[in-house]
Amino acid sequence: MPLFHTDEQAMLLDSARPFMVEQAPVAHLRGLRDAKDATGFAPGLWRQFAEMGFCGMLVDEAEGGLGLGAVEAGIVLEEMGRNLTPSPFLATSVGAVTALRGGSATQRGTWLPRIASGEAVAALAIDEGPHHRPARTALRAERAGNGFRLSGTKSFVQHGHVADLLIVAARSGGEPGEEEGITLFAVERGAEGLHATPERLADASLASRIAFEGVTVDADAVIGEVGTGWATLARTLDMVRTGAASELLGVAAGAMAMTIGYLKERKQFGVAIGSFQVLQHRAAHLYAELEVARAATLKAQQLLDAEDEGAERAVMVAKAMAGLAAQLAVQEGVQMHGGIGMTDDYDIGLYMKRHRVLAELFGDADFHADRLARLAGY
C-alpha cells in the first residue's frame, strides 16, 4: 500500500479541514476556557460531528457507522489538533468503539449505534497514577453475586465526569505488572459508588480522578472474556495512541504554520526575521522532523488497518516521534515569536499546552522508546 492518502481519504480531508476551521477554530477552545465551561467540550459541536459522520466512522455499517479505519480517524484527529478542538472523539469514537468491537452482541447493539449518532460519549479509565502503565492495573474486580464488584481508583480520565460509558481496565486475577488477569468492563454513568472528580489541566481540558467504591456491575458488563482483557486493551491502546499521534501532528502543523507566518511578517533590523539564516534553518529542520513523524504515523495507521503484525511497533514509533516533532514545533513556535509568544492573547502558547497533555496521554516518548528497547531484547 502506498504511503499516501487514497482519493477517498483525500476527500474526507477536504470535508474535515473546512469543518474544523469553521466550526471549531482555536477561538472555540478559548471561548470554552474563558467561560470556565464545566463539560470539557461543546455538546452542540459533538452533534455536528455526528452529522458529519465522524462519531461513528469506525463503527461497522451494520451498526450505523461508516466502517472506516485508523487512517480516516487520523485525518479527523489531525484537523482537530491543528485547531485545538476539544472533543471526546478520541476516547469515544476511536477508543471505546475499538474496545466494544471485542464485546458481546448486546454491548455492541446498546452502545455502537448511540455512539455513531452522537448520543453517547465514552471515556477510557486505564491509568491509575501520574504515568501511563496499563499493565500495572490494580483496580480490583471481585466476583459478587452474578457479577463483579470494582474497587480502586483511576486517574487522567479525559471527559470521565460526563461520559455515559466508561471502559474500565480492572484486575480480576494476577498481580499488578502482569498482562494476565486483566478484565475490561463497560460501566454506565451513574453507577452507585462511582465518584468522578474533574480537574482542569494546563490546556484547559478536564480530566478526572475516578474512585470506584465497591461499584457492582452485572456479568454482562464484561467486555470479552474474564481475565484475558489484555489483547482487547492492547488493540484499543494501539488505536488511541495512533490517534493521539495524529492529533499531535495537527498541533505541530498548526504551530508551525503560525510560526512560518510570523517569520514572514515580523520585522527587526529593518528586515523580516525569516530572512535570518539561523531561523530559516531551524524552520526547515522543523519541517523535516514533522514530515518524518507524519510518515511514521501513516505507517502505523495503515498497518493497524491491515491488522499487520508489525503494527504494534509502528504505533510506538508513531506516538513517540509525533510527540517529539510536536514538542519541537511548539518550542520553536514560542521562541521565534519572541515576547508575544509568551502572552495569553496569542495562540501559540495554547499549542504548547495541548502538546504537553497529548504527549503524556497513553504514554510519552520515553515510555514508548523503553517498550521498543524491551521488545528488541535490550
Next chain:
Amino acid sequence: MSEDLDTFRAETRDWLEANCPAEMRRPFRSEADVCWGGRHFEFSSAAQKLWLDRMGAKGWTVPDWPRAYGGGGLSAAEAKVLREEMARLGCRPPLNSFGISMLGPALLKYGSEAQKLEHLPPIARGEIRWCQGYSEPNAGSDLASLATRAEDRGDHFLVNGQKVWTSYADQADWIFCLVRTDPSDKHGGISFVLFDMETPGVSTRPILLISGYSPFCETFFDDVSVPKRNLVGELNKGWDVAKYLLGHEREMISGMGLGGGEVSLGAVAVEAFGTEADGRVDAPVLRGRIALFEVRAAAFRAMSEKFMDELKARRVHPAQPSMMKYVGTELNKQRFELAMAAGGSDALEWESERSRGGATARAWLRTKANSIEGGTSEIQLNIVAKRILQLPGA
C-alpha cells in the same frame, strides 16, 4: 587573610542562624514567596519582612556595594562566603530586585555621586522597586531602533511613547528607561533616564501570560516630565549604559540555570514512578535523560563559579555574559521540560490543591521566556559569534 576569612565565616554563620527566620530557610514554593519590596509590596508573612529588614540593615542584600550606598562593603571573597553560608542554611534571598541586579551596577559605574546617594540605599533596603523600560512594540531584538521621544524643554525632558513587555510596571515605583534624544543617529541618539512611575502621564496595562500570571505590561508615556538631573551618563550616550546594564541582566538571568532550592528531578521521578527492586527509578529512559541533565547542570555550576571569579578579577570578555545567559537559560528550560515529563498527569493539573495551583506547569511555561527576555538566545549567539569568535559578516 584566610584566618580572617575563617573568622568572618564563623561570625556570618552565627548571625544567619540567629537572624534568618525558620520560615525563610525553606525553598520557594511559588511566585508568592518571592520578596520584591517597594512602596506597594504586600509581604506574604511577617518573617519575610523581618528577613528583608535585617538583611537590608546590614547591607547584605547587596553585600559588595560600598557602605555609603547602603551596601555591606564586603570584599569579593567575603561576599562569596556569605553566599555559601546562606546556601548551607537554605536561606532564601531576602530580596529580588531589578534595582540590585540591573540598575545598581549601572549607577555605580555611570551615575553621578548625587544619583548614587539618592537611589542606591533605597534599593538596598527594598524600599523602591524598579522596572525596566527598554522594549517597544517595534524594537525588540533590534532595541536600538526604539522610538520613545524625549524632547529637551530646558530644565526637563518631555517624554512621549510606548514601551512593552515591561515586567512589573504596574507594581514598580520607578522606571529606568531608554529614550530617543536624537532621531538622526540610531545608536548615538539614545539617552538613559530615571523617573517615578507616579509622574503624571505614565500609565500601564498588564499583559496576561501563558502561565496565567500577569507580570508584564504595556507602558504608555503621555507628556511625561522628567527632570534633567535624572539623566544618567551623558546625553545621547545612553546606549553604553544600556549595554552595560544588559550584561548584568544577562548574568542574573543565566543564574536561572543553577536551579533554585526546589526538589531534585530524580526525587520527582521516584515519587511519580516508584523504584525497581535495586532502588532505581522505574523509568529507564527518563532516568538517563535526567542523569545527563544533571551532568550539564553540575558543569554549568562550575562554569558559573569560574565566571563569577573571573568577573570579580576583571578577566572576563565583555561578551561572555551572552554565553552564560544562553547556556543557563536553555538549561533551565530543559530542567522544567524534565520536571513535566517526570510529574506526568499530576504536573499537568492547573488549579488543583494537590498541584499547588499548577505550580510546576506554570513554572514550566514561565521558563519559556528565559530564552527571550533580556535578549533572545539567537541574539546571544549572534553576539558570541561576532564579538568573541569574530566571524565574518556576523
